[in-house]
Amino acid sequence: xxxxxxxxxxxxxxxxxxxxxxxxxxxxxxxxxxxxxxxxxxxxxxxxxxxxxxxxxxxxxxxxxxxxxxxxxxxxxxxxxxxxxxxxxxxxxxxxxxxxxxxxxxxxxxxxxxxxxxxxxxxxxxxxxxxxxxxxxxxxxxxxxxxxxxxxxxxxxxxxxxxxxxxxxxxxxxxxxxxxxxxxxxxxxxxxxxxxxxxxxxxxxxxxxxxxxxxxx
Numbered sequence: 103x104x105x106x107x108x109x110x111x112x113x114x115x116x117x118x119x120x121x122x123x124x125x126x127x128x129x130x131x132x133x134x135x136x137x138x139x140x141x142x143x144x145x146x147x148x149x150x151x152x153x154x155x156x157x158x159x160x161x162x163x164x165x166x167x168x169x170x171x172x173x174x175x176x177x178x179x180x181x182x183x184x185x186x187x188x189x190x191x192x193x194x195x196x197x198x199x200x201x202x203x204x205x206x207x208x209x210x211x212x213x214x215x216x217x218x219x220x221x222x223x224x225x226x227x228x229x230x231x232x233x234x235x236x237x238x239x240x241x242x243x244x245x246x247x248x249x250x251x252x253x254x255x256x257x258x259x260x261x262x263x264x265x266x267x268x269x270x271x272x273x274x275x276x277x278x279x280x281x282x283x284x285x286x287x288x289x290x291x292x293x294x295x296x297x298x299x300x301x302x303x304x305x306x307x308x309x310x311x312x313x314x315x316x317x318x319x
Contacts, residue, residue, distance in 0.1 A: 134241070135239045135240050135241035135250065136234040136239040138241055138248070138250070139230065139233065139234065139239050139241070139250045139266070140230040140231070140233075140234060142248075142250075142266075142268055142271065142273075143226070143230035143233065144230050145271075145296070146176060146226070146273075146295070146296070147175070147176055147296045148173075148174060148175045148176070148294075148295075148296050148297060148298075148299050149172075149173075149174040149226070149273065149293070149294070149295060149296075150171075150172070150173050150174070150293070150294040150297060150299060151171070151172055151290040151291060151292055151293040151294070152169070152170070152171050152172075152290070152291050152292045153169065153170060153171070153172055153288050153289065153290050153291075154167070154168075154169045154288070154289045154291075155167065155168045155169070155170075155184075155286065155287070155288045155289075156286070156287045156288075157284065157285070157286050157287075158284065158285045158286075158287065159283075159284060160282065160283030160284060165284070167187075168184050168186065168187065168188075169184070169185060169186055170182065170183045170184040170185040170186070171183050171185070173299050173303050173304075174226060174227050175227070175299055175301070175304065176226075176227050176228070176229075177196065177227060177228060177229065178194060178195075178196035178197075178214065178227050178228065179194055179195060179196050179227060179301075179304040180192065180193070180194040180227050180304070181193050181194075181303045181304055188205060189203075189204050189205065190202065190203055190204075191204075191306075193303075193304060193305075193306040194214065194227070194304065195304050195305060195306065196214065196304070197213070197214055198211055198212065198213055198214060199211070199212045199213075199214060200306040200308075202306070202308075202312075206313075207309075207311060207312050207313060208312065208313045208314075208315065209306075209308055209312050209313070209314055209315070210315045210316075210317060211314060211315070211316045211317070212316075212317045213317075222261070222264055222276050222278055222286075222288070225264070226273070233252070236254065236255055236256070237252035237253060237254055237255060237264075238252070238253045238255060239251070239252055240252075240253070244267075246269075247267050247268060247269055247274070248267070248268040249265055249266070249267050249268075250265065250266045250268070251263060251264070251265045252264045252265070252266070260280065261278045261279060261280050262279055262280060262281055263277075263278070263279045264276070264277065264278050264279075265277040265278075271295075272293055272295060273290065273293075274289070274290055274293075275287070275288065275289050275290065276288040276290075
């Protein structure tokens with residue numbers, strides 16, 4: 103795992119854009135980066151892992167941490183369970199996304215529109231062609247890992263930069279930075295690639311007595 107206090111999530115493209123410059127990467131290099139990412143994502147049918155998540159301020163201070171387990175099945179299905187410090191469950195069935203907070207007895211339901219699918223975990227559940235069409239992709243090697251940095255083509259996204267770190271063929275980390283400089287670092291372990299996942303995990307039955315908030319309907 104990288105040192106979350108010292109790793110710089112920036113890329114040459116982000117540095118250029120920070121100064122209002124146009125980053126003109128060689129077309130062959132940019133295409134090659136997208137092709138390499140597609141080669142990683144296309145064979146991914148399912149993914150299961152435990153995770154540790156840290157949210158860092160712009161100066162590197164730790165603001166929040168959490169841990170849990172996730173299951174992903176393409177296309178469009180995800181279950182993300184935060185176990186500590188507070189329980190929270192996110193489930194996507196391919197049509198709707200459910201965000202359930204057991205302590206508040208509240209669930210928020212959103213349709214699977216473009217903005218929702220641009221969140222990091224759901225981004226992985228989509229097609230590789232959609233990813234490379236919606237983001238400029240850059241590639242570098244760092245400490246023996248393959249790092250793919252995605253810069254959104256559209257301003258209507260939840261992050262300004264997303265890095266996918268692969269240890270060989272396996273996704274091991276996600277890094278996200280938003281417009282305030284706040285970073286989210288997610289490290290995966292106990293990873294199962296393309297294993298059998300119970301499809302019922304991607305169904306969410308709203309518990310009786312739960313307050314329901316519907317968005318995008």
